[in-house]
Amino acid sequence: MKKKLWAPLMLGVAMLVVSACGNNNSNGNSANGESGASSSPSASASASASAPAADDGKQFKIAISQIVEHPSLDATREGFLAALKDNGIEEGVNLTLDYNNAQDDPTNNLSIAQKLASEKNDLILAIATPSAQAIVQNVKDSPVLFAAVTDPLDAKLVTDLEKPGGNVSGASDTNPAAITQLMDFIASDFPNVKTVGVVINEGEPNAVVMSKKAEEALSAHGIKLVKAAVTNTSEVKQAAESLVGRVDAFYITLDNKVVSGVDAIIQVANENKLPFFSSDRDTVEKGAFATVGFKYFDHGYQAGLMAVDVLKNGKNIGDLPVTMQEKLDLILNLKAAEAQGITVTDAMKQKVQDQETNIIQ
Template identity: 55%
Template sequence: MKKKGLLATLLIALMIVLTACGEGETSNGTSNSNSNTGGNSGKEQTYKVAISQFVEHPSLNAVKDGIIAALADGGLVEGQNLVVDFQNAQADFNNLQPISQKIKEGKPDVAVGIATPSAAALVDEITDLPVVFAAVTDPLDAKLVPTLEAPGGNVTGASDSNPDAIHQLMDFIAAEFPEVKKVGIVINKGEPNAVVMADTAKARLAEHGIELVEAAIANSSDIPIAAQSLVGQVDALYVTLDNTVVEAIDILLDVAHQHDLPFFTSDRDTVEAGAFATVGFKYYDHGYEVGEMLLEILKDGKNPGDMDVRKPQNLDFILNLGTAEEMGITVTDEMKAYVKDQESNIIE
């Protein structure tokens, strides 16, 4: 009996030792202590990012891709320690509130709104979680933040518009296309971002004695009629960062090519798709910058309200020489001279 009692005592002692070792090490002998465990018994913290995007088109898709890439470069990889809840409103304003409500109920670590309508819906719905916006033309006009410097509250982000870009493009039209007296624009006035940019362009063109002629639409199905209505009335076409219009940009490009109308735009992706010129940047880079802001919130614990709203700084002219001839444009050396980085921003 004494031997049995001693054996039982030794077994209990051994179990205690093994248990203590197991709590301090994983199966490969590494320590489980981790500042990101959040009390999850040694498991690395998984972050959840919810993204509401107004519509899928090249520019906004590039923003999303840039965000995901920046997070991955910062150590947050989808399928490993990152869950991405992506919601697409399909350019339907009626979808925005339900999407925002769903995101709020999912309690992500941060919610991201890509494009003004999606960002505005998130800001209206969510007050107790970080909200970051991207591809927003005028955060102040959209009432997303009260100021661009340390806006306070739970919201910050990055604007994709700099009025200087519009001014430079309108000045370019006036200087290099003296025959242009009227510029046509197809616009959805339900998008505040489009209205702000159109007003900026209109004012700048007026300084050069050029008129901006508007063809208003309610949705993308109106674009063919609106585009055709401008034929014969205008000498060139221009589009803003109007999500409804950009979603169906091929229709406007066809009209421009068929009727030899120089086509100017506010985003690089539309130039790459067949427009002639813009002053802008790569939307992937814009998204990447937003992704870096997310990392500051998620990993560094920064308060969105303490983070300044960012806007594009490295603007450049972007010309598509390959489509110029189809629009009846003779590209001169003077036009090319506007482009700072000609290797990257002159598209053959």
């Protein structure tokens, strides 16, 4: 009797083992993930090679705090999630995602941070400086990553970029060289520009740091920077209009309130034939003429790979250096040029390294 029972039991065990092996083939790839991975192939491959399989049974809980919706910040979030998915962490499979948007309201921003501080998350991503500041001040028990932050030191998120320590690290969305290169481009290719107007929310540290850097770079060429201050997005159009007749071109920083209202600046620039320069690719795609920059999807993807190091590779987040964008290129929008009365010369185009990607038709 024992032999008759033992044989079926062994057969059943064998079938379960075969079934389990057959299901263990998840690689986390997707159409969106391929887009992100193609922009960071070496980093993605490295993370994927050392990461455990997606179906190892571990479940993850990640919260995101984002200050406001606009293309650059949204692309940052999408790139972050794509990097996770490429490395076996996928919402609805083994990831529970808690996405919070403050809608540019400081009270909401603080409430989100306090809520997340009271919860247990495997990791929190804070997108943009105000969100990062609130999260870092309130969350002490969960690993915190920041992204779309211009100056982590000035924002007091970390005290050391190479060894942040504690429970915080992240990805900075700027490289001071990008601002200098853009101002040099204005000076060399727009000889008639003697004054540049910047619409700015001086309550945002990012904007202050970047405008100061731009002012220094322009001053070296004898060009003056003129500011038009705003305190909220609804004031952006009026501020841009106040600069008409006083400046020869527009410029904006990575300023959340201003970028959220950038359509109004594009309209004023087009109506008055004023060249409009921005600090991010997404604004150029919308209708600014030029920037020196990168894709925010790639920036978010970079932050996502840091998350993979923490969640799947066991790295201590405080040991991860703050990353910075190294690959910079001039980006031109030819349709915006036409709308703003700009003649795009061959000399301008020759300054674009990746012309297929970064000359927008």
